Amino acid sequence: MPKRRFTVALIGNPNCGKTSLFNQLTGANQRTGNMPGVTVSARFGEREHQGVEIHFVDLPGIYSLSQNRVEERVARDYLHETPPDLVLNVLDAGHLGRHLALTSQLLEQGVPMLLALNMLDEARRNGIQTDLEKLSAHLGVPVLPSDGRRRTYLDALLDALVNQLLHPGEPRTHSIRYDAAIECPIDALVTTGLQRWQAVRLLEADGDVPFACNEVQKRILQDALVEFDDEDEESPGERLVHGRYQWIHxxxxxxEQRQPGQAGIDDRLDRWALNQWLGVPLFFAVIWLMFEVTFTLGQVPADWIDAGFVGLGNGIASLLPDSLLKALLVDGIISGVGGVMVFLPNVVLLFLFMELIEQSGYMARATFLADRLMSRVGLHGKALVPLVMGFGCNVPAIMATRSIEEPRARLITILINPFMSCSARLPVMLLLSGVFFPQHAGTALFGxxxxxxVVAFAVAMILSRSLPTYYDETFLIELPPWRFPTWHSLMLHLWERSRFFLTKAGTVILFGSMLIWLLQTFPREGTSWLEQFGHWLTPLFTPLGFTWHETVALLSGFVAKEVIVSTLGVVYHAAGDNSAQLAQSLSATLDPAAGLALMVFTLLYMPCLATMAVIRREAGGWRWTLASTVVGLVLAWGAAWAAYNLGSLWL
Amino acid sequence: MACVPLSEMNKQHSGQILRLRGSRSLRQRLAAIGILKGQPVSLKATTLWGGPRVYTIGQHQYCLRHEEACQIEVQLADIADCA
Known part of the structure; x- marks a missing residue:
């Protein structure tokens, strides 16, 4: 029986629309995971088409297979060690002049391949017409149109993939002739038994290749490097790259035919976004708007969800007789889980904004604006992306620091990430800013x-002066064109985040709420265990204006920060009524200065359990995890104390 | 002056890349992402406090710090010879 299950790897330059196409190909049926043996993540997904099961792997965006960047090594090793049945090379039709350089390396290697030309519409608007049939004939591989934004070409692309998988044909390689000076060592290496693509790769990558070389081959390489070892002389790698670009030309x-296209709006947008006077204020305005909209627009559906949980709680309360079960359901589960669930719309809105910023191309512009400030505090410009991701969730944000190669800059970015207020802290901040600063809740949230x-940067500055640096990592980023985010990928991302939030509500928060209720309810006579424990710890928190209620809520937040809200709901018995009762209880117990101190403490204190685990893994041991926790606690206490005392004077 | 490092270009200048300098790894990196000899180049954006700058090189926009930009030598347009 012929094979019916295949692996297809998507490969292409950054910003070629590869991930959008991967989303089209796999739909919601995808997951993120690590590539074997390395710390770079890739996405995996499945699809069945014409009875054939296709396992898709979305490799990181790369420019070349010969450079020593971590993403490039991952793709190179993946193709060498676990070759897929087919490579789907995705190219931006408007920028073939550069994207074909990677294609040429794949062709030289003889990788079974299919080319997908993305963004043909955009290219046509810019006056670029590509003859796909001719391109296919020249390269000897199928070339198909694709569109990560719409499903227009999807079925034809899948048909071609299946056809290519079931009838792969004879593997063939493509040779590029380079200049005579570099052809000499290539020929010499080929005579030692290497294939031509291996010889080219050995010279192009200065010997950093995934296959074994003998002493003769290493000596030929060394001779070539010595021969061209002059700053005025092009290295073998440069000569080979020039050869590729000549071939592409x-x-x-x-x-390809090029005619003058329509003037794009990119320049006009960049005139604002990159403006040396307006760029930074505009960036802050965008971020402020993000929080303002997250708070105000999210409030409407949040009220509906709240009303739903109130109705559910009242319904159960009226149906069941007074009992422990009723108390558990109403005061424990509905109060705890419902208290967190009402913030789902806000969390979704926050992620929607962040995704818009990322997909539109604005994030890369923000990285440019922030680089100077970043380098002043010992960070790399590339740290902006993990730090902004930290507003969503610290766990993937810390994993995203893998794109920073210099160890000190990466470690600092990992350690300061928990100070970026993640979406799990958003419910706490929304609750407290709404209760204590009702007229300026959006601004308080932004503040x-x-x-x-500010705290993250201050800590980064101290760490950068205390830790040894290894080397200065090159700052070299390409600004992607401005793009309208695709509705499909936005929805897919929001669905993923909502699913994550709902799963957490149904597991960690549900369990936490039940545990807190249990500790709050027993023993039946006298002071509850929770209150006893809270009173025991309260002296530590009294200088910050907190009572035992807030103390136990903060402790429970160690598991997951949303649990702080559910715990407050349980300890203030805010179940039978709506969330207004919790607000009322909080404002009756704490003054605005204590409310502010609670927000500050929640912002800065120890990372949640999942974040601690990922810090341990990414920073390489418990030492940094412990340091992160202790520094966070000390900073949180100090800053909350200052906020409480200064706030008492002004609020 | 006919030739300037890329880092010294201003917005009125345009030109093309004459040669890449610096370490072999930097030169190969620049070449691999498409920053090559002969590519047309112009300055697109700067920051107030001497941070990185955005250059249009070929059809792409790249953001480069001074340290890397000063390793790219540019022949300015409308100037006959280059030292």
Whole structure:
């Protein structure tokens, strides 16, 4: 019986629309995971088409297979060690002049391949017409149109993939002729038994290749490097790259036609976004707007959800007789889980904004604006992305620091990430800013996020002066064109985040709420265990204006920060009524200065359990995890004390 | 001056890349992402406090710090010879 299950790897330059196409190909049926043996993540997904099961792997975006960047090594090793049945090379039709350089390396290697030309519409608007048939004939591989934004070409692409998988044909390689000076060592290496693509790769990557070389081959490489070892002389790697680009230039002469296109809006947008006077204020305005909209627009559906849980709680209360079960359901589960669930719309809105910023291309512009400030505090410009991701969730944000290669800059970015207020802290901040600063809740929310950034930068500055640096990592980023985010990928992302939030509500928060209720309810006579424990710890928190209620809520937040809200709901018995009762109880117990101190403490204190685990893994041991926790606690206490005392004077 | 490092270009200048300098790894990195000899280049954006700058090189926009930009030598347009 012929094979019916295949692996297809998507490969392409950054910003070629590869991940959007992967989303189209796999739908919601995908997951993120690590590539074997390395710390770079890739996405995996499945799809069945014409009875054939296709396992898709979305490799990180790369420019070349010969460079020593971590993403490039991952793709190179993946193709060498676990070769997929087919490579789907995704190219931006408007920028074939550069994207074909990677294609040429794959062709030289003889990888079974299919080319997908993305963004043909955009290219046509810019006056670029590509003859796909001619391109296919020149390269000897199928070339198909694709569109990560719409499903227009999806079925044809899947048909072609299945056809290619079931009838792969003879593997063939493609040779590029380079200049004579570099052809000599290539020929010498080929005579020692290497294949031509291996010889080219050995010279192009200065010997850093995934296959074994003998002493003769290493000596030929060394001789070539010595021969071209002059700053005025091009290295073998540069000569090979120039050869590729010459080949591409000649190829495009016959398959591409360029005419003046419509003037894009990119320049006009960049005039604002990159403006040396307006760029930074505009960036802050965008972030402020993000929090303002998250709070105000999210409030409407949040009220509906709240009303739903109130109705559910009242319904159960009226149906069941007074009992422990009724108390558990109403005061424990509905109060705890419902108290957190009402913030789902806000969390979704926050992620929607962050995804819009990322997908539109604005994040890369923000990285440019922030780099100077980042380098002043010992961070790399690339740290902006993990730090902004930290507003969503610290766990993937810390994993995203893998793109930073210099060890000190990476470690600092990991350690300061928990100060970025994640979406799990958003329910706490929304609750407290609404209760204590009702007229300026959006601004208070923005202020608390700014405080997190300021503390993160201050800690980064101290760490950068205390830890040894290894080398200065090159700052070299390509600004992607401005793009309208695709509705499909936005929804897919929001669905993923909502699912994560709902799963957490149904597991960690549900369990936490039940545990807190249990500790709050027993023993039946006298002071509850929870209150006893809270009173025991309260002296530590009295200088911050907190009571035992807040003390136990903060402790429970160690598991997950949303549990702080559910715990407050349980300890203040806010179940039978709506969340207004919790607000009322909080404002009756704490003054605004204590409310502010509670926000500050929640922002800065120890990372949650999942974040601690990922710090341990990414920073390489418990030492840094412990340091992160202790520093967070000390900073949180000090900053909350200052906020309480200063707030008592002004609020 | 006919030739300037990329880091010294201003917005009125345009030109093309004459050669890449610096370490072999930097030169190969620049070449691999498409920053090559002969590519047309212009300055697109700067920051107030001497941070990185955005250059249009070929059809792409790249953000480069001074340290890397000063390793790219540019022949300015409309200037006959280059030292």
């Amino acid at each position: 000649d190829l495009l002469q016959s398959v 608390i996020y700014v405080l997190g950034v």
